[in-house]
Amino acid sequence: MALPVFDAAWRGKQRLKPSVCALEVRDRAKPDGEPIARLFVQREESYRRDDRDRQMYEASISLSYQTIEPKHSFRSPVSGSFDASYSRGFLEGEASVSLVDGALFFDPAELRGQRIGTYLMNEIVTWAQQWPDAKVRSIKLLSGQAHEDNRDRRNRFYERFGLKFAYSDPAHEEGLSKPMPAKELTPVTTWEANIRERDPREYLAELLYERDSMALEASRRDTVIKNLSARLEEANSHPIRWAARRLWWRLQPILVQGAMLLALGALVWIGLRSR
Structure with missing residues:
Protein backbone atom coordinates (compact mmCIF):
# COMPACT_ATOMS: atom_id res chain seq x y z
CA MET A 1 0.00 0.00 0.00
CA ALA A 2 1.33 3.43 -0.97
CA LEU A 3 1.93 6.15 1.61
CA PRO A 4 -0.66 8.90 0.92
CA VAL A 5 1.59 11.64 2.26
CA PHE A 6 3.98 11.11 -0.68
CA ASP A 7 1.37 10.60 -3.41
CA ALA A 8 -0.53 13.17 -5.43
CA ALA A 9 -4.26 13.52 -4.78
CA TRP A 10 -7.14 14.87 -6.85
CA ARG A 11 -9.75 17.53 -6.25
CA GLY A 12 -12.21 16.92 -9.04
CA LYS A 13 -10.11 17.17 -12.20
CA GLN A 14 -7.35 19.12 -10.47
CA ARG A 15 -4.23 17.22 -9.54
CA LEU A 16 -2.90 18.17 -6.12
CA LYS A 17 0.74 17.95 -5.15
CA PRO A 18 1.86 15.46 -2.47
CA SER A 19 1.71 16.59 1.14
CA VAL A 20 5.48 16.22 1.52
CA CYS A 21 8.21 16.78 -1.03
CA ALA A 22 11.94 17.45 -1.01
CA LEU A 23 13.50 20.47 -2.68
CA GLU A 24 16.93 20.24 -4.26
CA VAL A 25 18.35 23.76 -4.55
CA ARG A 26 21.27 24.80 -6.74
CA ASP A 27 22.96 28.17 -6.89
CA ARG A 28 20.94 30.40 -9.23
CA ALA A 29 24.24 31.54 -10.77
CA LYS A 30 25.30 27.90 -11.34
CA PRO A 31 22.07 25.97 -12.05
CA ASP A 32 24.06 23.01 -13.43
CA GLY A 33 26.29 22.75 -10.36
CA GLU A 34 25.95 20.64 -7.26
CA PRO A 35 23.06 21.33 -4.84
CA ILE A 36 23.78 23.98 -2.22
CA ALA A 37 20.75 23.15 -0.05
CA ARG A 38 18.04 20.58 0.47
CA LEU A 39 14.71 21.12 2.20
CA PHE A 40 11.59 19.23 3.17
CA VAL A 41 8.33 21.02 2.39
CA GLN A 42 5.07 19.95 4.00
CA ARG A 43 1.81 21.11 2.47
CA GLU A 44 -1.28 21.30 4.69
CA GLU A 45 -4.62 22.42 3.27
CA SER A 46 -7.95 22.66 5.04
CA TYR A 47 -11.42 23.38 3.65
CA ARG A 48 -14.70 24.08 5.38
CA ARG A 49 -18.07 23.93 3.64
CA ASP A 50 -21.48 25.16 4.63
CA ASP A 51 -23.65 22.16 5.47
CA ARG A 52 -26.67 23.87 3.94
CA ASP A 53 -25.40 24.55 0.42
CA ARG A 54 -22.01 22.74 0.45
CA GLN A 55 -20.34 25.96 -0.64
CA MET A 56 -16.77 26.64 0.50
CA TYR A 57 -16.75 29.36 3.11
CA GLU A 58 -13.27 29.03 4.60
CA ALA A 59 -9.96 27.50 3.52
CA SER A 60 -6.31 27.74 4.43
CA ILE A 61 -2.92 26.51 3.30
CA SER A 62 0.35 26.23 5.18
CA LEU A 63 3.66 25.45 3.51
CA SER A 64 6.11 24.46 6.22
CA TYR A 65 9.76 23.96 5.33
CA GLN A 66 12.87 22.68 7.07
CA THR A 67 16.40 22.54 5.80
CA ILE A 68 18.10 19.13 5.65
CA GLU A 69 21.52 19.20 7.27
CA PRO A 70 24.14 16.41 7.40
CA LYS A 71 24.36 14.40 10.61
CA HIS A 72 26.72 15.99 13.16
CA SER A 73 26.72 19.19 11.11
CA PHE A 74 27.66 22.40 12.89
CA ARG A 75 24.47 23.93 11.43
CA SER A 76 21.07 23.16 12.90
CA PRO A 77 18.04 22.71 10.63
CA VAL A 78 16.13 25.93 10.00
CA SER A 79 12.36 25.90 9.61
CA GLY A 80 9.53 28.28 8.81
CA SER A 81 6.24 28.51 6.97
CA PHE A 82 4.28 30.48 4.38
CA ASP A 83 0.55 30.67 5.17
CA ALA A 84 -2.52 31.90 3.30
CA SER A 85 -6.28 31.78 3.75
CA TYR A 86 -9.60 32.23 1.97
CA SER A 87 -12.91 33.47 3.36
CA ARG A 88 -16.27 33.75 1.63
CA GLY A 89 -17.08 36.70 3.86
CA PHE A 90 -20.52 36.28 5.36
CA LEU A 91 -20.70 39.79 6.78
CA GLU A 92 -19.17 41.78 3.95
CA GLY A 93 -20.60 39.52 1.31
CA GLU A 94 -17.28 39.59 -0.53
CA ALA A 95 -14.89 36.65 -0.82
CA SER A 96 -11.26 37.40 -0.07
CA VAL A 97 -7.88 35.71 0.07
CA SER A 98 -4.94 36.58 2.29
CA LEU A 99 -1.57 35.77 0.70
CA VAL A 100 0.58 36.72 3.66
CA ASP A 101 -0.04 36.04 7.32
CA GLY A 102 2.04 38.83 8.84
CA ALA A 103 5.54 39.72 7.64
CA LEU A 104 7.05 37.34 5.14
CA PHE A 105 10.63 36.20 5.73
CA PHE A 106 12.70 33.26 4.58
CA ASP A 107 15.49 31.80 6.67
CA PRO A 108 18.33 30.90 6.70
CA ALA A 109 19.61 34.24 5.46
CA GLU A 110 22.40 32.72 3.36
CA LEU A 111 19.79 31.06 1.13
CA ARG A 112 17.84 34.24 0.44
CA GLY A 113 17.95 35.14 -3.22
CA GLN A 114 18.02 31.48 -4.31
CA ARG A 115 14.32 31.55 -5.35
CA ILE A 116 13.10 29.33 -2.49
CA GLY A 117 10.78 32.11 -1.32
CA THR A 118 9.59 32.48 -4.92
CA TYR A 119 8.77 28.78 -5.03
CA LEU A 120 6.75 28.96 -1.80
CA MET A 121 4.94 32.17 -2.76
CA ASN A 122 4.12 30.75 -6.18
CA GLU A 123 2.47 27.76 -4.50
CA ILE A 124 0.40 30.21 -2.42
CA VAL A 125 -0.62 32.26 -5.47
CA THR A 126 -1.57 29.16 -7.46
CA TRP A 127 -3.66 27.92 -4.55
CA ALA A 128 -5.41 31.30 -4.17
CA GLN A 129 -6.46 31.35 -7.81
CA GLN A 130 -9.00 28.61 -7.08
CA TRP A 131 -11.20 31.61 -6.29
CA PRO A 132 -10.48 33.94 -9.24
CA ASP A 133 -12.99 36.61 -8.23
CA ALA A 134 -11.93 36.74 -4.57
CA LYS A 135 -10.40 40.04 -3.49
CA VAL A 136 -6.74 39.88 -2.52
CA ARG A 137 -6.37 41.43 0.91
CA SER A 138 -3.87 44.26 1.06
CA ILE A 139 -0.29 43.48 1.95
CA LYS A 140 1.37 46.12 4.09
CA LEU A 141 5.05 46.85 3.66
CA LEU A 142 6.81 48.45 6.61
CA SER A 143 10.09 50.35 6.74
CA GLY A 144 11.31 48.07 9.55
CA GLN A 145 11.18 45.14 7.10
CA ALA A 146 13.38 46.88 4.55
CA HIS A 147 17.02 47.87 4.47
CA GLU A 148 18.98 49.40 1.65
CA ASP A 149 20.45 46.03 0.70
CA ASN A 150 17.13 44.17 0.50
CA ARG A 151 14.39 46.79 0.02
CA ASP A 152 14.36 46.61 -3.76
CA ARG A 153 14.47 42.82 -3.67
CA ARG A 154 11.54 42.72 -1.22
CA ASN A 155 9.42 45.04 -3.36
CA ARG A 156 10.32 43.24 -6.58
CA PHE A 157 9.45 39.90 -4.94
CA TYR A 158 5.82 40.94 -4.45
CA GLU A 159 5.48 42.94 -7.65
CA ARG A 160 6.49 39.98 -9.82
CA PHE A 161 3.33 38.21 -8.67
CA GLY A 162 1.20 41.02 -10.08
CA LEU A 163 0.74 43.00 -6.87
CA LYS A 164 0.80 46.78 -7.25
CA PHE A 165 1.64 49.04 -4.32
CA ALA A 166 0.81 52.55 -3.30
CA TYR A 167 4.05 53.58 -1.63
CA SER A 168 3.91 56.22 1.08
CA ASP A 169 7.50 57.45 0.75
CA PRO A 170 9.90 58.22 -2.10
CA ALA A 171 12.28 55.42 -1.12
CA HIS A 172 9.47 52.84 -1.37
CA GLU A 173 10.13 51.55 2.12
CA GLU A 174 6.46 51.54 3.12
CA GLY A 175 3.32 50.88 1.15
CA LEU A 176 0.02 49.08 0.78
CA SER A 177 -0.93 46.79 -2.08
CA LYS A 178 -3.85 47.95 -4.23
CA PRO A 179 -7.14 46.00 -4.38
CA MET A 180 -7.27 43.33 -7.09
CA PRO A 181 -9.01 40.01 -7.81
CA ALA A 182 -7.04 36.78 -7.41
CA LYS A 183 -7.34 36.07 -11.15
CA GLU A 184 -5.02 39.02 -11.84
CA LEU A 185 -2.21 37.53 -9.78
CA THR A 186 0.73 36.32 -11.86
CA PRO A 187 2.33 32.93 -11.12
CA VAL A 188 6.13 33.05 -11.23
CA THR A 189 8.04 29.94 -12.31
CA THR A 190 11.61 31.24 -12.44
CA TRP A 191 12.37 28.89 -9.51
CA GLU A 192 12.33 25.99 -11.96
CA ALA A 193 15.76 27.10 -13.24
CA ASN A 194 17.59 26.07 -10.05
CA ILE A 195 15.08 24.25 -7.81
CA ARG A 196 13.81 20.73 -8.35
CA GLU A 197 10.88 19.10 -6.58
CA ARG A 198 11.69 15.54 -5.55
CA ASP A 199 9.67 12.62 -4.26
CA PRO A 200 11.35 11.85 -0.89
CA ARG A 201 11.19 8.11 -1.61
CA GLU A 202 12.97 8.49 -4.94
CA TYR A 203 15.43 10.95 -3.45
CA LEU A 204 16.30 8.60 -0.56
CA ALA A 205 16.66 5.68 -2.99
CA GLU A 206 19.17 7.69 -5.05
CA LEU A 207 21.16 8.60 -1.94
CA LEU A 208 21.25 4.94 -0.87
CA TYR A 209 22.41 3.93 -4.34
CA GLU A 210 25.17 6.55 -4.26
CA ARG A 211 26.23 5.35 -0.79
CA ASP A 212 26.39 1.73 -1.96
CA SER A 213 28.36 2.75 -5.07
CA MET A 214 30.81 4.72 -2.96
CA ALA A 215 31.19 1.80 -0.55
CA LEU A 216 31.92 -0.55 -3.47
CA GLU A 217 34.47 1.86 -4.91
CA ALA A 218 36.07 2.29 -1.48
CA SER A 219 36.33 -1.50 -1.14
CA ARG A 220 37.96 -1.77 -4.57
CA ARG A 221 40.49 0.92 -3.71
CA ASP A 222 41.17 -0.72 -0.37
CA THR A 223 42.03 -3.97 -2.20
CA VAL A 224 44.37 -2.09 -4.55
CA ILE A 225 46.08 -0.39 -1.60
CA LYS A 226 46.53 -3.71 0.20
CA ASN A 227 48.12 -5.27 -2.91
CA LEU A 228 50.47 -2.33 -3.33
CA SER A 229 51.37 -2.46 0.37
CA ALA A 230 52.18 -6.19 0.06
CA ARG A 231 54.44 -5.51 -2.92
CA LEU A 232 56.17 -2.68 -1.09
CA GLU A 233 56.73 -4.88 1.94
CA GLU A 234 58.18 -7.61 -0.29
CA ALA A 235 60.49 -5.09 -1.97
CA ASN A 236 61.74 -3.88 1.40
CA SER A 237 62.25 -7.44 2.71
CA HIS A 238 63.89 -8.95 -0.40
CA PRO A 239 65.14 -6.06 -2.57
CA ILE A 240 67.37 -8.17 -4.85
CA ARG A 241 64.71 -10.77 -5.57
CA TRP A 242 62.12 -8.01 -6.08
CA ALA A 243 64.44 -6.12 -8.47
CA ALA A 244 65.23 -9.32 -10.41
CA ARG A 245 61.54 -10.12 -10.73
CA ARG A 246 60.76 -6.60 -11.89
CA LEU A 247 63.62 -6.79 -14.41
CA TRP A 248 62.33 -10.16 -15.65
CA TRP A 249 58.80 -8.83 -16.17
CA ARG A 250 60.17 -5.86 -18.07
CA LEU A 251 62.56 -7.90 -20.23
CA GLN A 252 60.23 -10.85 -20.75
CA PRO A 253 58.43 -9.41 -23.83
CA ILE A 254 61.78 -8.55 -25.45
CA LEU A 255 63.26 -11.98 -24.68
CA VAL A 256 60.16 -13.76 -25.98
CA GLN A 257 60.21 -11.73 -29.20
CA VAL A 268 64.50 -20.31 -42.63
CA TRP A 269 68.15 -21.47 -42.45
CA ILE A 270 67.11 -25.12 -42.27
CA GLY A 271 64.80 -24.61 -45.21
CA LEU A 272 67.59 -23.09 -47.28
CA ARG A 273 70.03 -25.90 -46.37
CA SER A 274 67.56 -28.57 -47.39
CA ARG A 275 67.30 -27.28 -50.98
Whole structure:
Protein backbone atom coordinates (compact mmCIF):
# COMPACT_ATOMS: atom_id res chain seq x y z
CA MET A 1 0.00 0.00 0.00
CA ALA A 2 1.33 3.43 -0.97
CA LEU A 3 1.93 6.15 1.61
CA PRO A 4 -0.66 8.90 0.92
CA VAL A 5 1.59 11.64 2.26
CA PHE A 6 3.98 11.11 -0.68
CA ASP A 7 1.37 10.60 -3.41
CA ALA A 8 -0.53 13.17 -5.43
CA ALA A 9 -4.26 13.52 -4.78
CA TRP A 10 -7.14 14.87 -6.85
CA ARG A 11 -9.75 17.53 -6.25
CA GLY A 12 -12.21 16.92 -9.04
CA LYS A 13 -10.11 17.17 -12.20
CA GLN A 14 -7.35 19.12 -10.47
CA ARG A 15 -4.23 17.22 -9.54
CA LEU A 16 -2.90 18.17 -6.12
CA LYS A 17 0.74 17.95 -5.15
CA PRO A 18 1.86 15.46 -2.47
CA SER A 19 1.71 16.59 1.14
CA VAL A 20 5.48 16.22 1.52
CA CYS A 21 8.21 16.78 -1.03
CA ALA A 22 11.94 17.45 -1.01
CA LEU A 23 13.50 20.47 -2.68
CA GLU A 24 16.93 20.24 -4.26
CA VAL A 25 18.35 23.76 -4.55
CA ARG A 26 21.27 24.80 -6.74
CA ASP A 27 22.96 28.17 -6.89
CA ARG A 28 20.94 30.40 -9.23
CA ALA A 29 24.24 31.54 -10.77
CA LYS A 30 25.30 27.90 -11.34
CA PRO A 31 22.07 25.97 -12.05
CA ASP A 32 24.06 23.01 -13.43
CA GLY A 33 26.29 22.75 -10.36
CA GLU A 34 25.95 20.64 -7.26
CA PRO A 35 23.06 21.33 -4.84
CA ILE A 36 23.78 23.98 -2.22
CA ALA A 37 20.75 23.15 -0.05
CA ARG A 38 18.04 20.58 0.47
CA LEU A 39 14.71 21.12 2.20
CA PHE A 40 11.59 19.23 3.17
CA VAL A 41 8.33 21.02 2.39
CA GLN A 42 5.07 19.95 4.00
CA ARG A 43 1.81 21.11 2.47
CA GLU A 44 -1.28 21.30 4.69
CA GLU A 45 -4.62 22.42 3.27
CA SER A 46 -7.95 22.66 5.04
CA TYR A 47 -11.42 23.38 3.65
CA ARG A 48 -14.70 24.08 5.38
CA ARG A 49 -18.07 23.93 3.64
CA ASP A 50 -21.48 25.16 4.63
CA ASP A 51 -23.65 22.16 5.47
CA ARG A 52 -26.67 23.87 3.94
CA ASP A 53 -25.40 24.55 0.42
CA ARG A 54 -22.01 22.74 0.45
CA GLN A 55 -20.34 25.96 -0.64
CA MET A 56 -16.77 26.64 0.50
CA TYR A 57 -16.75 29.36 3.11
CA GLU A 58 -13.27 29.03 4.60
CA ALA A 59 -9.96 27.50 3.52
CA SER A 60 -6.31 27.74 4.43
CA ILE A 61 -2.92 26.51 3.30
CA SER A 62 0.35 26.23 5.18
CA LEU A 63 3.66 25.45 3.51
CA SER A 64 6.11 24.46 6.22
CA TYR A 65 9.76 23.96 5.33
CA GLN A 66 12.87 22.68 7.07
CA THR A 67 16.40 22.54 5.80
CA ILE A 68 18.10 19.13 5.65
CA GLU A 69 21.52 19.20 7.27
CA PRO A 70 24.14 16.41 7.40
CA LYS A 71 24.36 14.40 10.61
CA HIS A 72 26.72 15.99 13.16
CA SER A 73 26.72 19.19 11.11
CA PHE A 74 27.66 22.40 12.89
CA ARG A 75 24.47 23.93 11.43
CA SER A 76 21.07 23.16 12.90
CA PRO A 77 18.04 22.71 10.63
CA VAL A 78 16.13 25.93 10.00
CA SER A 79 12.36 25.90 9.61
CA GLY A 80 9.53 28.28 8.81
CA SER A 81 6.24 28.51 6.97
CA PHE A 82 4.28 30.48 4.38
CA ASP A 83 0.55 30.67 5.17
CA ALA A 84 -2.52 31.90 3.30
CA SER A 85 -6.28 31.78 3.75
CA TYR A 86 -9.60 32.23 1.97
CA SER A 87 -12.91 33.47 3.36
CA ARG A 88 -16.27 33.75 1.63
CA GLY A 89 -17.08 36.70 3.86
CA PHE A 90 -20.52 36.28 5.36
CA LEU A 91 -20.70 39.79 6.78
CA GLU A 92 -19.17 41.78 3.95
CA GLY A 93 -20.60 39.52 1.31
CA GLU A 94 -17.28 39.59 -0.53
CA ALA A 95 -14.89 36.65 -0.82
CA SER A 96 -11.26 37.40 -0.07
CA VAL A 97 -7.88 35.71 0.07
CA SER A 98 -4.94 36.58 2.29
CA LEU A 99 -1.57 35.77 0.70
CA VAL A 100 0.58 36.72 3.66
CA ASP A 101 -0.04 36.04 7.32
CA GLY A 102 2.04 38.83 8.84
CA ALA A 103 5.54 39.72 7.64
CA LEU A 104 7.05 37.34 5.14
CA PHE A 105 10.63 36.20 5.73
CA PHE A 106 12.70 33.26 4.58
CA ASP A 107 15.49 31.80 6.67
CA PRO A 108 18.33 30.90 6.70
CA ALA A 109 19.61 34.24 5.46
CA GLU A 110 22.40 32.72 3.36
CA LEU A 111 19.79 31.06 1.13
CA ARG A 112 17.84 34.24 0.44
CA GLY A 113 17.95 35.14 -3.22
CA GLN A 114 18.02 31.48 -4.31
CA ARG A 115 14.32 31.55 -5.35
CA ILE A 116 13.10 29.33 -2.49
CA GLY A 117 10.78 32.11 -1.32
CA THR A 118 9.59 32.48 -4.92
CA TYR A 119 8.77 28.78 -5.03
CA LEU A 120 6.75 28.96 -1.80
CA MET A 121 4.94 32.17 -2.76
CA ASN A 122 4.12 30.75 -6.18
CA GLU A 123 2.47 27.76 -4.50
CA ILE A 124 0.40 30.21 -2.42
CA VAL A 125 -0.62 32.26 -5.47
CA THR A 126 -1.57 29.16 -7.46
CA TRP A 127 -3.66 27.92 -4.55
CA ALA A 128 -5.41 31.30 -4.17
CA GLN A 129 -6.46 31.35 -7.81
CA GLN A 130 -9.00 28.61 -7.08
CA TRP A 131 -11.20 31.61 -6.29
CA PRO A 132 -10.48 33.94 -9.24
CA ASP A 133 -12.99 36.61 -8.23
CA ALA A 134 -11.93 36.74 -4.57
CA LYS A 135 -10.40 40.04 -3.49
CA VAL A 136 -6.74 39.88 -2.52
CA ARG A 137 -6.37 41.43 0.91
CA SER A 138 -3.87 44.26 1.06
CA ILE A 139 -0.29 43.48 1.95
CA LYS A 140 1.37 46.12 4.09
CA LEU A 141 5.05 46.85 3.66
CA LEU A 142 6.81 48.45 6.61
CA SER A 143 10.09 50.35 6.74
CA GLY A 144 11.31 48.07 9.55
CA GLN A 145 11.18 45.14 7.10
CA ALA A 146 13.38 46.88 4.55
CA HIS A 147 17.02 47.87 4.47
CA GLU A 148 18.98 49.40 1.65
CA ASP A 149 20.45 46.03 0.70
CA ASN A 150 17.13 44.17 0.50
CA ARG A 151 14.39 46.79 0.02
CA ASP A 152 14.36 46.61 -3.76
CA ARG A 153 14.47 42.82 -3.67
CA ARG A 154 11.54 42.72 -1.22
CA ASN A 155 9.42 45.04 -3.36
CA ARG A 156 10.32 43.24 -6.58
CA PHE A 157 9.45 39.90 -4.94
CA TYR A 158 5.82 40.94 -4.45
CA GLU A 159 5.48 42.94 -7.65
CA ARG A 160 6.49 39.98 -9.82
CA PHE A 161 3.33 38.21 -8.67
CA GLY A 162 1.20 41.02 -10.08
CA LEU A 163 0.74 43.00 -6.87
CA LYS A 164 0.80 46.78 -7.25
CA PHE A 165 1.64 49.04 -4.32
CA ALA A 166 0.81 52.55 -3.30
CA TYR A 167 4.05 53.58 -1.63
CA SER A 168 3.91 56.22 1.08
CA ASP A 169 7.50 57.45 0.75
CA PRO A 170 9.90 58.22 -2.10
CA ALA A 171 12.28 55.42 -1.12
CA HIS A 172 9.47 52.84 -1.37
CA GLU A 173 10.13 51.55 2.12
CA GLU A 174 6.46 51.54 3.12
CA GLY A 175 3.32 50.88 1.15
CA LEU A 176 0.02 49.08 0.78
CA SER A 177 -0.93 46.79 -2.08
CA LYS A 178 -3.85 47.95 -4.23
CA PRO A 179 -7.14 46.00 -4.38
CA MET A 180 -7.27 43.33 -7.09
CA PRO A 181 -9.01 40.01 -7.81
CA ALA A 182 -7.04 36.78 -7.41
CA LYS A 183 -7.34 36.07 -11.15
CA GLU A 184 -5.02 39.02 -11.84
CA LEU A 185 -2.21 37.53 -9.78
CA THR A 186 0.73 36.32 -11.86
CA PRO A 187 2.33 32.93 -11.12
CA VAL A 188 6.13 33.05 -11.23
CA THR A 189 8.04 29.94 -12.31
CA THR A 190 11.61 31.24 -12.44
CA TRP A 191 12.37 28.89 -9.51
CA GLU A 192 12.33 25.99 -11.96
CA ALA A 193 15.76 27.10 -13.24
CA ASN A 194 17.59 26.07 -10.05
CA ILE A 195 15.08 24.25 -7.81
CA ARG A 196 13.81 20.73 -8.35
CA GLU A 197 10.88 19.10 -6.58
CA ARG A 198 11.69 15.54 -5.55
CA ASP A 199 9.67 12.62 -4.26
CA PRO A 200 11.35 11.85 -0.89
CA ARG A 201 11.19 8.11 -1.61
CA GLU A 202 12.97 8.49 -4.94
CA TYR A 203 15.43 10.95 -3.45
CA LEU A 204 16.30 8.60 -0.56
CA ALA A 205 16.66 5.68 -2.99
CA GLU A 206 19.17 7.69 -5.05
CA LEU A 207 21.16 8.60 -1.94
CA LEU A 208 21.25 4.94 -0.87
CA TYR A 209 22.41 3.93 -4.34
CA GLU A 210 25.17 6.55 -4.26
CA ARG A 211 26.23 5.35 -0.79
CA ASP A 212 26.39 1.73 -1.96
CA SER A 213 28.36 2.75 -5.07
CA MET A 214 30.81 4.72 -2.96
CA ALA A 215 31.19 1.80 -0.55
CA LEU A 216 31.92 -0.55 -3.47
CA GLU A 217 34.47 1.86 -4.91
CA ALA A 218 36.07 2.29 -1.48
CA SER A 219 36.33 -1.50 -1.14
CA ARG A 220 37.96 -1.77 -4.57
CA ARG A 221 40.49 0.92 -3.71
CA ASP A 222 41.17 -0.72 -0.37
CA THR A 223 42.03 -3.97 -2.20
CA VAL A 224 44.37 -2.09 -4.55
CA ILE A 225 46.08 -0.39 -1.60
CA LYS A 226 46.53 -3.71 0.20
CA ASN A 227 48.12 -5.27 -2.91
CA LEU A 228 50.47 -2.33 -3.33
CA SER A 229 51.37 -2.46 0.37
CA ALA A 230 52.18 -6.19 0.06
CA ARG A 231 54.44 -5.51 -2.92
CA LEU A 232 56.17 -2.68 -1.09
CA GLU A 233 56.73 -4.88 1.94
CA GLU A 234 58.18 -7.61 -0.29
CA ALA A 235 60.49 -5.09 -1.97
CA ASN A 236 61.74 -3.88 1.40
CA SER A 237 62.25 -7.44 2.71
CA HIS A 238 63.89 -8.95 -0.40
CA PRO A 239 65.14 -6.06 -2.57
CA ILE A 240 67.37 -8.17 -4.85
CA ARG A 241 64.71 -10.77 -5.57
CA TRP A 242 62.12 -8.01 -6.08
CA ALA A 243 64.44 -6.12 -8.47
CA ALA A 244 65.23 -9.32 -10.41
CA ARG A 245 61.54 -10.12 -10.73
CA ARG A 246 60.76 -6.60 -11.89
CA LEU A 247 63.62 -6.79 -14.41
CA TRP A 248 62.33 -10.16 -15.65
CA TRP A 249 58.80 -8.83 -16.17
CA ARG A 250 60.17 -5.86 -18.07
CA LEU A 251 62.56 -7.90 -20.23
CA GLN A 252 60.23 -10.85 -20.75
CA PRO A 253 58.43 -9.41 -23.83
CA ILE A 254 61.78 -8.55 -25.45
CA LEU A 255 63.26 -11.98 -24.68
CA VAL A 256 60.16 -13.76 -25.98
CA GLN A 257 60.21 -11.73 -29.20
CA GLY A 258 63.95 -12.41 -29.59
CA ALA A 259 63.40 -16.14 -29.11
CA MET A 260 60.65 -16.13 -31.71
CA LEU A 261 62.89 -14.33 -34.18
CA LEU A 262 65.71 -16.80 -33.56
CA ALA A 263 63.33 -19.72 -34.06
CA LEU A 264 62.02 -18.19 -37.25
CA GLY A 265 65.57 -17.56 -38.49
CA ALA A 266 66.51 -21.15 -37.68
CA LEU A 267 63.55 -22.47 -39.65
CA VAL A 268 64.50 -20.31 -42.63
CA TRP A 269 68.15 -21.47 -42.45
CA ILE A 270 67.11 -25.12 -42.27
CA GLY A 271 64.80 -24.61 -45.21
CA LEU A 272 67.59 -23.09 -47.28
CA ARG A 273 70.03 -25.90 -46.37
CA SER A 274 67.56 -28.57 -47.39
CA ARG A 275 67.30 -27.28 -50.98
